[in-house]
Amino acid sequence: MSAEATRPTDLARPSDLAWPAELAGRTPLLVVDLDRLDRAISRMAAHVAGLGLAARPHAKTHKCVEIAQRQLAAGAVGLTVATVGEAEVFADGGCRDLFIAYPVWAAGERGERLAALADRVSLQVGVDSAEASELLAEALGGRDVGVLVEIDSGHHRSGVDPVQAPQVALAAAAAGLRVDGVFSFPGHGYGPGGGAQAAADEAAALGAAAEAMRAAGLEVRVVSGGSTPTADAADARVLTELRPGVYVFYDAQQAELGTCTLDDIALTAATTVVSRRRTPQGGQVVVDAGSKTLGADRPAWATGHGRVPAVPDARVVALSEHHATITWPDGWELPALGTVLQVAPNHACNAVGLADELVVVQGGAVVDTWQVAARGRNA
Amino acid sequence: MSAEATRPTDLARPSDLAWPAELAGRTPLLVVDLDRLDRAISRMAAHVAGLGLAARPHAKTHKCVEIAQRQLAAGAVGLTVATVGEAEVFADGGCRDLFIAYPVWAAGERGERLAALADRVSLQVGVDSAEASELLAEALGGRDVGVLVEIDSGHHRSGVDPVQAPQVALAAAAAGLRVDGVFSFPGHGYGPGGGAQAAADEAAALGAAAEAMRAAGLEVRVVSGGSTPTADAADARVLTELRPGVYVFYDAQQAELGTCTLDDIALTAATTVVSRRRTPQGGQVVVDAGSKTLGADRPAWATGHGRVPAVPDARVVALSEHHATITWPDGWELPALGTVLQVAPNHACNAVGLADELVVVQGGAVVDTWQVAARGRNA
Numbered sequence: 001m002s003a004e005a006t007r008p009t010d011l012a013r014p015s016d017l018a019w020p021a022e023l024a025g026r027t028p029l030l031v032v033d034l035d036r037l038d039r040a041i042s043r044m045a046a047h048v049a050g051l052g053l054a055a056r057p058h059a060k061t062h063k064c065v066e067i068a069q070r071q072l073a074a075g076a077v078g079l080t081v082a083t084v085g086e087a088e089v090f091a092d093g094g095c096r097d098l099f100i101a102y103p104v105w106a107a108g109e110r111g112e113r114l115a116a117l118a119d120r121v122s123l124q125v126g127v128d129s130a131e132a133s134e135l136l137a138e139a140l141g142g143r144d145v146g147v148l149v150e151i152d153s154g155h156h157r158s159g160v161d162p163v164q165a166p167q168v169a170l171a172a173a174a175a176g177l178r179v180d181g182v183f184s185f186p187g188h189g190y191g192p193g194g195g196a197q198a199a200a201d202e203a204a205a206l207g208a209a210a211e212a213m214r215a216a217g218l219e220v221r222v223v224s225g226g227s228t229p230t231a232d233a234a235d236a237r238v239l240t241e242l243r244p245g246v247y248v249f250y251d252a253q254q255a256e257l258g259t260c261t262l263d264d265i266a267l268t269a270a271t272t273v274v275s276r277r278r279t280p281q282g283g284q285v286v287v288d289a290g291s292k293t294l295g296a297d298r299p300a301w302a303t304g305h306g307r308v309p310a311v312p313d314a315r316v317v318a319l320s321e322h323h324a325t326i327t328w329p330d331g332w333e334l335p336a337l338g339t340v341l342q343v344a345p346n347h348a349c350n351a352v353g354l355a356d357e358l359v360v361v362q363g364g365a366v367v368d369t370w371q372v373a374a375r376g377r378n379a
Numbered sequence: 380m381s382a383e384a385t386r387p388t389d390l391a392r393p394s395d396l397a398w399p400a401e402l403a404g405r406t407p408l409l410v411v412d413l414d415r416l417d418r419a420i421s422r423m424a425a426h427v428a429g430l431g432l433a434a435r436p437h438a439k440t441h442k443c444v445e446i447a448q449r450q451l452a453a454g455a456v457g458l459t460v461a462t463v464g465e466a467e468v469f470a471d472g473g474c475r476d477l478f479i480a481y482p483v484w485a486a487g488e489r490g491e492r493l494a495a496l497a498d499r500v501s502l503q504v505g506v507d508s509a510e511a512s513e514l515l516a517e518a519l520g521g522r523d524v525g526v527l528v529e530i531d532s533g534h535h536r537s538g539v540d541p542v543q544a545p546q547v548a549l550a551a552a553a554a555g556l557r558v559d560g561v562f563s564f565p566g567h568g569y570g571p572g573g574g575a576q577a578a579a580d581e582a583a584a585l586g587a588a589a590e591a592m593r594a595a596g597l598e599v600r601v602v603s604g605g606s607t608p609t610a611d612a613a614d615a616r617v618l619t620e621l622r623p624g625v626y627v628f629y630d631a632q633q634a635e636l637g638t639c640t641l642d643d644i645a646l647t648a649a650t651t652v653v654s655r656r657r658t659p660q661g662g663q664v665v666v667d668a669g670s671k672t673l674g675a676d677r678p679a680w681a682t683g684h685g686r687v688p689a690v691p692d693a694r695v696v697a698l699s700e701h702h703a704t705i706t707w708p709d710g711w712e713l714p715a716l717g718t719v720l721q722v723a724p725n726h727a728c729n730a731v732g733l734a735d736e737l738v739v740v741q742g743g744a745v746v747d748t749w750q751v752a753a754r755g756r757n758a
Contacts, residue, residue: 025487028757060700082701102701103653105667105717108404128654131716157702158654158665187699274482275507275537286537288484292732293757296675320566321439321728322461322481322757323536337510338484349700353671353733356755376735378407378672378701 022366023359024340027272028289030355031342032370034362036266037248038070044231044247045074051236056080056099056224058245061349063374064358065093067248078122080243084113085377091121093373099124099224101183101243103132103150103158110379111139118143124180124222126150128160130171137175146180147172148222149213153205154198155187162208166216173218181222181240182209186230192257192301195229202226203235210238229259251348252307253299262309267351268342269293269306270359271324273335282330287341290322294343295350307344316343401745402738403719406651407668409734410721411749413741415645416627417449423610423626424453430615435459435478435603437624440728442753443737444472446627457501459622463492464756470500472752478503478603480562480622482511482529482537489758490518497522503559503601505529507539509550516554525559526551527601528592532584533577534566541587545595552597560601560619561588565609571636571680574608581605582614589617608638630727631686632678641688646730647721648672648685649738650703652714661709666720669701673722674729686723695722 023029048055057071058080068079068090078097081087087098098117104125106114114136117123124146127133133147149168152159160168169179184206189198202225210220226234226242228250234242249267250260271287278284294306296319305319313329324343328334335341345351352358352372360368402408427434436450437459447458447469457476460466466477477496483504485493493515496502503525506512512526528547531538539547548558563585568577581604589599605613605621607629613621628646629639650666657663673685675698684698692708703722707713714720724730731737731751739747 025485025489026758102667103665105651105653106404107651107717110404129716132653135717156663157697157699157704272484272486274484274511284535286482288481289757291674291676291729295670296677296726296729297670298675298677318536320536321732325536337508338486338514347675350670350675353700354755354757376733378668378733379405 023270024272024338027270027340028293029270030351030358031268031270032249032358032360033266034360034367036264037067040247040250040264040266041070041074044244045076047231048242049075051234051242053234053236053239054241056241056243057248058082058101058243059090059374060086061245061352062248063352063372064370065090065373066370068093068095071248080245083378084110084117085379086374087117087123088113089374089377091117095121097122099148100126101185102126103128104136105132106136106139111135115140115143118145124148126183127172128158128168130168133168133172133175133177137177142176144178146178148181148183148224149179149209151182151184151205151209153184153186153202155185157185157187159184162205162212165209166212166218169213169218170216179218181220181224182206182213183222183224186225186227189227189229190257190299195257195259196233199230199233199235202230203238207238228254229257246348249348251346252344253297253302253346255307255344256302262307262312262344265309265344267348268309268344269351271341271343273337273339273341276334276337278334279327281327282332283328283334285326285328285335287324287326287343288322289324289343290320292321293351293354294319294324294345295347295354297347297350299346302346306346309342309344402649403651403717406649406719407672408649409730409737410647410649411628411737411739412645413739413746415643416446419626419629419643419645420449420453423623424455426610427621428454430613430621432613432615432618433620435620435622436627437461437480437622438469438753439465440624440731441627442731442751443749444469444752445749447472447474450627459624462757463489463496464758465753466496466502467492468753468756470496474500476501478527479505480564481505482507483515484511485515485518490514494519494522497524503527505562506551507537507547509547512547512551512554512556516556521555523557525557527560527562527603528558528588530561530563530584530588532563532565532581534564536564536566538563541584541591544588545591545597548592548597549595558597560599560603561585561592562601562603565604565606568606568608569636569678574636574638575612578609578612578614581609582617586617607633608636625727628727630725631723632676632681632725634686634723635681641686641691641723644688644723646727647688647723648730650720650722652716652718652720655713655716657713660706661711662707662713664705664707664714666703666705666722667701668703668722669699671700672730672733673698673703673724674726674733676726676729678725681725685725688721688723
């Protein structure tokens with residue numbers, strides 16, 4: 001046997017190949033490594049507490065009540081969600097303090113659902129226009145809900161410029177809403193090395209907006225920002241609260257951004273090798289998880305459509321709905337047909353959005369199955 | 380009023396803005412235009428019949444029993460599916476003839492489920508290795524299931540070279556399986572102008588594989604190929620069967636490939652304008668459908684992350700999980716906050732894979748709601 005031929009035994013460690021025995025024939029499915037999940041939750045909780053900030057993790061990443069409960073047990077003051085539907089699921093799951101970090105348009109059914117939520121949890125909602133505040137106030141009929149004005153800190157998505165913050169906030173107050181402060185999403189941090197600059201941009205924008213609001217006679221209790229890639233550079237002089245999301249799982253994208261290592265990734269797809277061929281460069285394997293399992297996210301700077309943590313030089317060079325085509329490095333024996341491989345999605349949040357359940361593994365064994373309770377709750 | 384200011388009234392035609400009145404407050408959700416759907420189904424059925432081929436449309440696109448029944452009523456001989464889970468759903472929905480066009484690895488539970496399927500429907504399964512055939516035969520325990528050898532016609536995903544077809548087919552026969560023929564997916568047709576060449580490549584590869592198998596003494600009853608972009612150039616001298624999928628809905632990707640026009644697109648997301656701003660180039664609106672509703676597919680040749688059929692010059696320049704950022708052309712009045720806009724996803728198959736139901740509209744009114752019965756059935 002050649003030296004290379006011994007390498008595949010490296011793949012046979014519990015986190016990669018030992019546990020799939022009981023998963024064979026059930027792929028593709030999403031698997032959570034419980035020890036990695038808990039380590040990530042406690043590390044981020046300690047980091048945010050060390051900065052003296054409140055932690056309000058974004059639950060859109062996991063959509064899972066069991067994980068939310070772990071975040072709250074680790075000290076989170078509440079949860080961030082993206083939609084009214086997610087807020088309903090986590091309220092049902094026992095969370096009493098929710099921030100919908102989105103410029104919600106409270107029309108029709110959505111307004112009625114917001115009013116019902118306000119009757120059972122402490123609720124905050126994002127706004128970036130006077131019109132949205134007026135519609136929200138009308139829907140809430142005097143219920144006590146806080147609003148945070150969304151500030152554009154460089155991502156240029158929703159949100160207003162800092163100088164416009166007082167105008168939006170005063171309109172919300174005039175509509176009868178409780179103005180709690182400002183928030184931003186420094187999404188432009190999603191590029192290699194972009195985290196620190198995005199964190200600085202966000203602190204500057206949120207600081208300017210808060211100052212302008214205070215100058216207009218408004219109280220600013222909450223200055224909420226942050227994301228996983230900007231968490232290390234969060235400016236505690238400006239922020240009062242941090243909203244990281246993807247850190248609970250991490251993913252191939254975060255590893256390639258340098259936010260984590262491949263060994264930190266807690267969410268992978270268990271996949272089966274269904275086809276293989278040798279190539280001049282080594283080999284190619286096709287596994288049974290495609291864009292309907294991993295999600296189709298593929299930022300320009302990513303090296304592929306996901307990663308194989310056990311084989312760092314492997315690359316997911318193509319993704320169709322039910323196939324991932326993986327180039328296998330020369331010198332590594334091609335895995336046999338039927339081998340169960342772990343593939344880390346580029347973007348964990350979108351992979352979870354495709355799954356009904358998460359299989360939980362610890363010490364090489366399946367220990368639980370969690371429902372993705374908020375999957376599909378996009379409205 | 381300026382001339383431009385009158386243009387938004389163009390948007391107020393039933394297919395764009397009239398119907399959403401009852402959908403306001405429920406966005407984002409996927410909407411099917413019933414007339415466009417039925418027109419696409421009858422057109423493709425007529426095209427395939429005109430070629431003298433059997434139609435076996437791919438149900439992975441819609442995952443919906445009501446649409447499958449319309450395809451069968453229009454003359455389809457059966458359905459194509461990608462997974463055992465999809466096969467189970469359409470068998471439950473009344474389809475008696477199913478081809479799993481995938482190199483299925485029949486291990487464990489999957490093998491047991493295939494055997495149960497074989498007891499209630501006429502079943503064909505793809506194979507591209509001797510090992511897969513042996514495992515399949517073992518799982519089926521003598522049940523009568525046909526296999527089609529997958530041929531690589533240029534997509535270089537799964538499938539074998541035509542010269543290897545007899546070897547794979549003889550192994551399947553030796554394992555006790557019924558060899559019906561060959562199939563291919565000309566996925567390399569998914570590039571502008573690539574359809575005709577991909578169809579020719581596929582015909583050459585399938586023809587060579589079938590000839591080699593016949594020379595080896597094997598009967599080849601089925602030569603199955605095709606996809607929506609290659610359907611117009613399908614070679615009826617070689618093929619016996621066509622498996623188009625996305626034509627039932629079409630999508631922004633197919634429109635940009637030239638396979639359809641924006642007016643042919645039957646599946647759109649009903650979205651709400653939640654944020655807007657003026658820019659030097661015109662304006663930008665943000666709607667509440669992101670990658671968790673539209674899917675994140677973004678081929679390099681696409682002009683964006685989806686299209687707004689009513690405003691051909693609008694571009695979805697950025698997509699996050701719950702936001703689509705759309706640049707609005709100069710001279711078109713920016714839609715008001717709260718406007719319900721139709722956005723066509725780049726890839727309908729992945730958008731449907733995220734939805735629990737499809738709202739069916741006809742003549743500007745909601746006429747039905749269909750469950751996406753096979754959503755999430757990836758195993």
